[in-house]
Amino acid sequence: MFRIEAEVDKDRRDLLLSRLRDTNTAASPVLAALRGTPGEREAPLHVWALDTAGNLAAGLVGHTWTTWLHVSYLWVDAVHRGTGLGSRLLTEAERIATTDRGCTASRLETWDFQAPGFYRRQGYEVVGTIPDYPPGVTEYILTKQLP
Incomplete structure (x- = not known):
C-alpha cells in the first residue's frame, strides 16, 4: 500500500x-564515463547587462552540462530591444561555454510570439516544435x- 501526496517538498525533490x-x-555509457567529473554536473551560467544607473537592462540565465550550453531565459528590456544587446549576451554566454567549459553545442526553447x-x-536551427503549448502557442x- 502506498500513500500518494501532492505537495512541494524540496528535500524529496x-x-x-x-x-x-x-x-x-548507470544506464548510459556516456554519462557513466563522466561520473564524478565536473562535466557531469550542471554549472550555472548567467550574463547580465546593466545600464549606467546599475539597473538591469538585459539578462541571460542558463547552465552548462557535459558539452552543452542550455539557455533557459534571455530577456532584454523593451527600451533596449533592437540595439544588439540580446546578441551580445548570447554571444558572451556561448564564448564562456566554449572557451571556459568545453561546450560544443547550445540548446534553448522559445515560443512563437517571443524570438x-x-x-x-x-545561427540556431529549429529541431522540434510543440504546437498548442500553451494552447494557441x-x-x-x-x-x-558552437565553434
Missing part, C-alpha cells in the same frame, strides 16, 4: 533528482553547433 541521475548514469527569428539569425526547440 533533491532526493528524487539524485536517484534519477544515478539511474541515468524564434532572433535565434535563427544567431507553438514552442520551438532550437540548437546550434
Whole structure:
C-alpha cells in the first residue's frame, strides 16, 4: 500500500533528482564515463547587462552540462530591444561555454510570439516544435553547433 501526496517538498525533490541521475548514469555509457567529473554536473551560467544607473537592462540565465550550453531565459528590456544587446549576451554566454567549459553545442526553447527569428539569425536551427503549448502557442526547440 502506498500513500500518494501532492505537495512541494524540496528535500524529496533533491532526493528524487539524485536517484534519477544515478539511474541515468548507470544506464548510459556516456554519462557513466563522466561520473564524478565536473562535466557531469550542471554549472550555472548567467550574463547580465546593466545600464549606467546599475539597473538591469538585459539578462541571460542558463547552465552548462557535459558539452552543452542550455539557455533557459534571455530577456532584454523593451527600451533596449533592437540595439544588439540580446546578441551580445548570447554571444558572451556561448564564448564562456566554449572557451571556459568545453561546450560544443547550445540548446534553448522559445515560443512563437517571443524570438524564434532572433535565434535563427544567431545561427540556431529549429529541431522540434510543440504546437498548442500553451494552447494557441507553438514552442520551438532550437540548437546550434558552437565553434
